[in-house]
Amino acid sequence: MTMMLSLASTRTIFWTITSAVAAALLVHTIVKEYTPPEFHGYISSKMKWLSNHLSSQLCVVIQEFEGLAINKVFNTAEVYLGNKISPSIKRIKVAKSEKEKAFRISMDRNEELVDIFGGKNSSGSWCIREEKSLVNLLTLKPEYYYGDPRGVWNHIVFDHPSTFDTLAIDASLKEEIMADLKRKVGKAWKRGYLLYGPPGTGKSSLIAAMANFLNFDIYDLELANINSNSEFRTLLVATSNHSIIAIEDIDRTLDFQDRFKEDQPSRRHNSRVNLSWLLNFIDGLWSSCGDERIFVFTTNNKEKLDPALLRPGRMDKHIQLGYCNFFSFKKLVSNYHNEEDHPLFEEVKSLIEKVQVTPAEVAEQLLRSEDVKVALQGLIEVPQT
Numbered sequence: 125m126t127m128m129l130s131l132a133s134t135r136t137i138f139w140t141i142t143s144a145v146a147a148a149l150l151v152h153t154i155v156k157e158y159t160p161p162e163f164h165g166y167i168s169s170k171m172k173w174l175s176n177h178l179s180s181q182l183c184v185v186i187q188e189f190e191g192l193a194i195n196k197v198f199n200t201a202e203v204y205l206g207n208k209i210s211p212s213i214k215r216i217k218v219a220k221s222e223k224e225k226a227f228r229i230s231m232d233r234n235e236e237l238v239d240i241f242g243g244k245n246s247s248g249s250w251c252i253r254e255e256k257s258l259v260n261l262l263t264l265k266p267e268y269y270y271g272d273p274r275g276v277w278n279h280i281v282f283d284h285p286s287t288f289d290t291l292a293i294d295a296s297l298k299e300e301i302m303a304d305l306k307r308k309v310g311k312a313w314k315r316g317y318l319l320y321g322p323p324g325t326g327k328s329s330l331i332a333a334m335a336n337f338l339n340f341d342i343y344d345l346e347l348a349n350i351n352s353n354s355e356f357r358t359l360l361v362a363t364s365n366h367s368i369i370a371i372e373d374i375d376r377t378l379d380f381q382d383r384f385k386e387d388q389p390s391r392r393h394n395s396r397v398n399l400s401w402l403l404n405f406i407d408g409l410w411s412s413c414g415d416e417r418i419f420v421f422t423t424n425n426k427e428k429l430d431p432a433l434l435r436p437g438r439m440d441k442h443i444q445l446g447y448c449n450f451f452s453f454k455k456l457v458s459n460y461h462n463e464e465d466h467p468l469f470e471e472v473k474s475l476i477e478k479v480q481v482t483p484a485e486v487a488e489q490l491l492r493s494e495d496v497k498v499a500l501q502g503l504i505e506v507p508q509t
């Protein structure tokens with residue numbers, strides 16, 4: 125998809141100058157925001173030349189993709205134009221997530237709109253800024269597998285309710301993770317986290333809470349779908365700044381290393397996933413750029429991973445998620461029933477100390493009834509295997 129910003133032309137000199145100035149300011153804003161400082165001088169001199177030879181019309185073409193990566197100028201223009209509603213529009217989109225207070229109304233794709241680009245802010249530069257408040261989940265596009273070069277990541281609004289407040293994990297662990305995330309925000313960094321624990325202990329919920337906390341998008345990367353080293357690089361390069369790259373269930377991708385054999389024939393290491401190599405690869409890729417990305421790997425079987433990966437320093441943080449204790453049980457009751465205490469709590473407490481039960485299993489029981497007493501009784505009566 126291509127967006128054409130055709131800046132107004134009129135017969136009068138006044139409007140010609142106005143449209144030229146608008147175009148110049150728009151281009152200037154784009155140049156300032158999205159090109160390295162070294163190019164600014166060069167582009168300014170070209171702009172001066174352009175203004176001397178200016179016709180009454182300038183057409184700015186903004187394409188959706190720059191190679192495989194999403195063109196951020198397109199996204200910004202899409203948000204700006206999408207919010208303009210005019211009588212000429214035949215199709216509008218209406219949406220509202222749980223977190224939003226009002227409906228979001230925007231122009232549908234492939235609609236046409238004429239907009240006089242205006243709205244100077246106080247500093248005199250043109251203001252089209254995307255207010256990012258929703259987290260997106262990006263998955264590989266099915267078309268990608270058929271060699272369609274127009275972008276590789278499909279995005280949907282990620283409306284996961286998990287936050288650090290709703291997570292049923294120990295308070296000290298929560299504080300530690302939040303402090304780690306806060307400390308790094310705003311600096312050039314790349315963090316690697318390894319989340320491990322049995323199924324249903326909250327690894328995916330923690331990734332969602334991190335994304336909601338930082339307002340970062342999540343890229344869901346399945347190693348099983350990647351066939352070569354260069355393909356892996358392509359996908360990573362097409363991810364955007366300020367994002368979480370989640371690589372879940374790495375222990376299940378046991379043949380992962382074999383997929384890279386063309387590039388790294390000597391790296392096969394028994395049948396283990398050689399993630400050390402993967403981490404080196406990621407380090408090399410971003411060692412010289414100032415972007416912010418978080419890599420989160422999850423596994424249910426930490427013992428299946430290459431021990432080299434688990435040595436101190438390979439991942440920045442190892443986070444263990446475990447079975448429900450009384451503290452996490454109370455958090456889940458508070459989440460689902462808004463109750464902080466109940467006469468049946470003592471009975472559940474003594475059971476939880478004896479039986480290994482995951483937060484997911486407790487959550488499932490608590491959701492079976494809106495009546496907290498019935499839900500807790502159901503939990504107590506669950507056959508204990």
Ligand SMILES: Nc1ncnc2c1ncn2[C@@H]1O[C@H](COP(=O)(O)OP(=O)(O)OP(=O)(O)O)[C@@H](O)[C@H]1O
Pocket residue numbers: 290291292293321322323324325326327328329330424483484485487
């Ligand atoms: N620690 C937790 N805090 C709050 N809710 C949780 C927690 N763990 C599990 N849940 C609940 O159980 C559901 C499943 O948990 P989740 O998918 O996060 O577990 P997981 O460890 O990623 O599981 P898997 O290894 O199978 O992917 C969540 O949607 C949530 O409702």
